[in-house]
Amino acid sequence: MRARWLVKGLKIAVFATVAVALFGFVLMSLWNWLGPAVFGARSITFWQALGILVLSKILFGGFRGRPHFGGHVRQRMKDRWAQMTPEEREKFRTGIANRCRRAAPVVGDESIHA
Numbered sequence: 001m002r003a004r005w006l007v008k009g010l011k012i013a014v015f016a017t018v019a020v021a022l023f024g025f026v027l028m029s030l031w032n033w034l035g036p037a038v039f040g041a042r043s044i045t046f047w048q049a050l051g052i053l054v055l056s057k058i059l060f061g062g063f064r065g066r067p068h069f070g071g072h073v074r075q076r077m078k079d080r081w082a083q084m085t086p087e088e089r090e091k092f093r094t095g096i097a098n099r100c101r102r103a104a105p106v107v108g109d110e111s112i113h114a
Contacts (some may be wrong), residue, residue, distance in 0.1 A: 024050040 028049035035041035044052070084092065 020050070020053070024053060027053060 028046050032043045
């Protein structure tokens with residue numbers, strides 16, 4: 001189980017690294033193509049492009065995500081959960097567990113081979 005999460009984490013890290021490098025390269029290419037012609041700006045390096053990406057994220061986006069994103073959904077779920085009886089909560093937990101579990105074929109089930 002732990003090895004699966006480790007592999008998944010490594011895949012995410014590799015994907016994030018490739019995405020940042022790709023965005024940096026695209027930003028550098030666009031800047032070097034448009035900047036000098038439109039603004040009379042100097043060309044920039046790849047590392048300067050990454051710096052501009054980080055600076056723009058700090059100034060315009062932040063690193064915590066959007067605070068309003070999903071907030072109303074989370075609050076609605078908390079309200080519904082508070083109004084549920086213990087039986088309804090257990091039924092909900094069971095339903096979620098069944099959805100999240102991979103469906104393994106039952107041995108001898110004829111519908112699989114049909």
